[in-house]
Amino acid sequence: MTHIPQSIEERIEHVRSRILQACSRCGREPAGVSLVAVSKTVEPDRIWQALARGVTILGENYIREAREKIPLIDKSGVSWHYIGHLQTNKAKYAAALFDMVHSLDSLPLAQALNREAKKNGRVLQVLVQVNVSGELTKSGCEPGDAAGLIAAAANLQHLRVQGLMSMPPPADDPEQSRPFFTALRRLRDDIVRQLPGVGALPELSMGMSADFETAIEEGATLVRVGTLIFGERSYV
Numbered sequence: 001m002t003h004i005p006q007s008i009e010e011r012i013e014h015v016r017s018r019i020l021q022a023c024s025r026c027g028r029e030p031a032g033v034s035l036v037a038v039s040k041t042v043e044p045d046r047i048w049q050a051l052a053r054g055v056t057i058l059g060e061n062y063i064r065e066a067r068e069k070i071p072l073i074d075k076s077g078v079s080w081h082y083i084g085h086l087q088t089n090k091a092k093y094a095a096a097l098f099d100m101v102h103s104l105d106s107l108p109l110a111q112a113l114n115r116e117a118k119k120n121g122r123v124l125q126v127l128v129q130v131n132v133s134g135e136l137t138k139s140g141c142e143p144g145d146a147a148g149l150i151a152a153a154a155n156l157q158h159l160r161v162q163g164l165m166s167m168p169p170p171a172d173d174p175e176q177s178r179p180f181f182t183a184l185r186r187l188r189d190d191i192v193r194q195l196p197g198v199g200a201l202p203e204l205s206m207g208m209s210a211d212f213e214t215a216i217e218e219g220a221t222l223v224r225v226g227t228l229i230f231g232e233r234s235y236v
């Protein structure tokens with residue numbers, strides 16, 4: 001086991017150095033991998049500590065929590081990413097509070113986000129979440145439906161489809177996640193070939209505390225790391 005340091009400052013450095021090592025192992029530019037610090041359940045004090053250490057992207061899962069916390073943090077230069085499942089009736093909050101939504105999984109949700117982003121006079125970055133692990137998880141659209149959803153979302157003026165996201169089932173060994181990461185990258189490559197009009201879909205959001213290095217080796221551009229930065233979460 002690698003020794004994991006205790007303070008948030010050291011933990012961020014620890015994650016950053018592991019990102020750098022993973023990049024050098026597979027010959028990728030570190031600039032091509034962004035760290036999303038997953039701050040669900042984390043109180044503002046510890047979020048500020050992370051921001052002071054150069055974290056620029058924060059990931060949240062719960063709309064109710066985000067509505068309280070985002071205005072409190074109120075810091076420029078921070079990008080907020082919504083990474084949890086999003087109900088269509090919460091689209092108005094997501095479109096007002098977040099810069100990117102990683103969990104677009106249906107056309108009604110795309111339409112609702114587009115409508116609400118328009119009301120706010122903004123353009124929302126979105127990733128299509130795909131269920132590449134089949135039976136094992138329920139979140140995300142089916143791989144076979146991703147191209148259709150991307151094509152439809154690409155026509156919506158206030159959304160920018162930037163790529164794909166996936167969340168494989170929890171695994172003891174990061175190697176168990178690798179086939180799902182590979183599948184997501186290949187699906188992206190297929191869709192880009194199939195639908196030249198949608199652009200390069202450059203972003204792949206995959207990998208969490210337990211498997212972000214494997215995800216980087218498979219092409220992740222956004223790694224979503226919570227526990228390794230902020231410690232175990234306590235849900236109250």
Ligand SMILES: *Cc1c(COP(=O)(O)O)cnc(C)c1O
Binds near residue numbers: 167208225
């Ligand atoms: C909580 C969460 C993460 C972070 O998980 P850790 O294992 O704490 O790094 C990443 N992605 C999603 C979608 C999450 O819900």
